[in-house]
Amino acid sequence: MPSAVTTMLDEPWRLSPDVALRPEPFGALAYDFGTRRLTFIKRPELVTVVRGLAAGPDVRGALKGAQVPESQWPVFVQALESLAAAGTIQRRSSVTTS
Amino acid sequence: MTATDRLGRNALSVRPIGGSLIDQFELGLNAPICLTWELTYACNLACVHCLSSSGRRDPRELSTAQCEAVIDEFQAMQVFYINIGGGEPTVRPDFWHLLEYAIDHQVGVKFSTNGVRVTPERARFLAATNYVDVQVSIDGATAEVNDRVRGHGSYDMAIRALENLSDAGFMDAKISVVVTRENVGQLDLFKALADRHGATLRLTRLRPSGRGAEVWDDLHVTATQQRELYDWLLKAGDNVLTGDSFFHLAAYGEPLPGLNLCGAGRVVCLIDPIGDVYACPFAIHEEFLAGNVLAPGGFDNVWKNSELFADLRSPQTSGACTKCQFFDSCRGGCMAAKFFTGLPLDGPDPECVLGNSEQALMEIGRTIPPASQDHSRLDPRRGAEPVLVQIGALSPGRPPAHACSESPLADFHASAL
Numbered sequence: 001m002p003s004a005v006t007t008m009l010d011e012p013w014r015l016s017p018d019v020a021l022r023p024e025p026f027g028a029l030a031y032d033f034g035t036r037r038l039t040f041i042k043r044p045e046l047v048t049v050v051r052g053l054a055a056g057p058d059v060r061g062a063l064k065g066a067q068v069p070e071s072q073w074p075v076f077v078q079a080l081e082s083l084a085a086a087g088t089i090q091r092r093s094s095v096t097t098s
Numbered sequence: 099m100t101a102t103d104r105l106g107r108n109a110l111s112v113r114p115i116g117g118s119l120i121d122q123f124e125l126g127l128n129a130p131i132c133l134t135w136e137l138t139y140a141c142n143l144a145c146v147h148c149l150s151s152s153g154r155r156d157p158r159e160l161s162t163a164q165c166e167a168v169i170d171e172f173q174a175m176q177v178f179y180i181n182i183g184g185g186e187p188t189v190r191p192d193f194w195h196l197l198e199y200a201i202d203h204q205v206g207v208k209f210s211t212n213g214v215r216v217t218p219e220r221a222r223f224l225a226a227t228n229y230v231d232v233q234v235s236i237d238g239a240t241a242e243v244n245d246r247v248r249g250h251g252s253y254d255m256a257i258r259a260l261e262n263l264s265d266a267g268f269m270d271a272k273i274s275v276v277v278t279r280e281n282v283g284q285l286d287l288f289k290a291l292a293d294r295h296g297a298t299l300r301l302t303r304l305r306p307s308g309r310g311a312e313v314w315d316d317l318h319v320t321a322t323q324q325r326e327l328y329d330w331l332l333k334a335g336d337n338v339l340t341g342d343s344f345f346h347l348a349a350y351g352e353p354l355p356g357l358n359l360c361g362a363g364r365v366v367c368l369i370d371p372i373g374d375v376y377a378c379p380f381a382i383h384e385e386f387l388a389g390n391v392l393a394p395g396g397f398d399n400v401w402k403n404s405e406l407f408a409d410l411r412s413p414q415t416s417g418a419c420t421k422c423q424f425f426d427s428c429r430g431g432c433m434a435a436k437f438f439t440g441l442p443l444d445g446p447d448p449e450c451v452l453g454n455s456e457q458a459l460m461e462i463g464r465t466i467p468p469a470s471q472d473h474s475r476l477d478p479r480r481g482a483e484p485v486l487v488q489i490g491a492l493s494p495g496r497p498p499a500h501a502c503s504e505s506p507l508a509d510f511h512a513s514a515l
Contacts, residue, residue: 022129022176025113026122031178033229036206038131040119
């Protein structure tokens with residue numbers, strides 16, 4: 001497992017405050033009111049993970065909460081990293097839930 | 099069972115899991131991504147190619163309260179932003195109120211204007227407001243080219259609006275240009291104009307919709323110009339917006355940036371000033387009328403349950419186009435362009451870059467569908483907004499189809515410039 005994966009797994013993340021999620025048949029549409037950018041989340045399980053980020057202590061907790069099999073975590077972390085790059089999700093400053 | 103509906107589409111569709119976004123978009127979304135709302139048919143101008151045949155206010159225009167209710171629905175459906183147009187939306191006395199109302203309800207607004215009400219004071223208000231985008235329409239990089247299509251004085255009015263916006267510190271206004279045979283040679287000038295005002299250039303396709311039907315033969319780009327436009331757009335890439343309106347050019351080879359798909363009724367729709375919901379801004383015709391926002395269930399019900407939209411979201415039969423090697427990127431082109439030129443919806447786009455519609459456009463029997471609404475001013479007041487030059491009158495003896503399909507320059511008169 002690459003180190004980036006393990007790092008993110010133990011970090012606290014959340015949906016960015018400027019971003020709203022709209023449920024869609026394929027997953028969800030994320031709209032950033034700040035950048036006016038649309039991002040598409042193409043898997044319903046990933047939407048569950050993203051929605052669960054803020055409630056848990058770390059990404060690992062959100063993946064467990066969404067019942068994502070551990071074998072798929074690297075793929076999900078990769079997807080989360082691209083959402084992070086788009087500004088859809090962001091790292092929380094502390095481990096406390098927001 | 100493969101029942102097909104009146105648009106020639108299969109009635110059954112099963113949504114795949116995963117797959118490309120285009121495959122998903124074709125089957126529709128819970129709410130539109132790109133919703134255009136024309137607030138009024140009233141307009142101070144009388145552009146020859148107006149796709150909504152605007153001019154006179156419709157007495158049935160939605161009231162302020164009805165507009166607010168529609169915005170409430172957008173908020174509930176999470177329509178995150180809307181494009182407001184017209185007519186000239188800013189001539190509605192409640193325009194600025196509705197703008198603020200939308201923003202206060204988490205509905206961002208981009209509005210299109212000819213600039214008539216963008217005074218220095220309004221420009222300062224806009225600069226101080228978040229989630230608002232302004233798009234100023236200009237159809238020539240010089241007054242000479244612009245005013246022939248949009249009317250005398252309209253170029254100066256638009257430039258004044260852009261200056262007011264940049265003076266007020268409004269960032270990144272849009273300059274929206276409908277590409278025509280007469281202005282396609284000015285693309286670099288348009289880009290320079292945009293750069294000069296700190297604005298972004300947006301180019302869209304001339305559609306034969308509304309009054310555009312009358313001038314399309316004379317103003318749509320020639321085959322040679324179309325190729326130059328494609329090359330220019332490829333080079334410009336993401337620096338120029340296109341409203342994804344040139345996806346039919348993808349058949350030249352490389353797809354252009356953006357969504358290469360007809361979004362009508364799937365990710366796109368139009369609400370007109372009286373609340374009628376149409377499949378797309380270029381299809382204001384009863385054939386593409388899905389319902390009205392004032393009916394029980396409102397806009398939400400129209401979007402989710404209208405028969406027309408269900409048809410549009412079903413897999414379509416695209417006739418001969420399916421065999422084309424570029425079908426995946428062009429998908430048969432623009433439904434409205436086909437409809438308003440009297441071409442079958444399951445055939446090639448009238449501006450098919452491979453020339454596959456030339457034969458059909460030459461057909462004697464081709465009939466242009468009559469308009470189902472027209473708000474053009476019947477007697478433009480003297481000096482109010484006459485169009486300086488008559489474009490579009492068919493000369494006697496000229497064949498009904500396009501001479502330019504044979505020779506790109508056949509229709510090109512020096513006097514046109």
